Amino acid sequence: MNDHCNRCVGCTVQECRHHSDCEDFCTLDRVQIGTHEGNVTMDQCTDCKSFDRR
């Protein structure tokens, strides 16, 4: 169970193994954010590259 939270990184992706099991925060000290788009115009264009499927 991930009971450590990094309260600087809010996250609701419960399918990620780095998600806190008790609150909507990430447990990593650092996350990498990137994009899959050539031209970023909205939040849907950005991705958490630290995501790791449970």
Ligand code: SF4
């Ligand atoms: S690694 Fe990214 S997707 Fe996974 S819990 Fe942390 S912020 Fe969310």
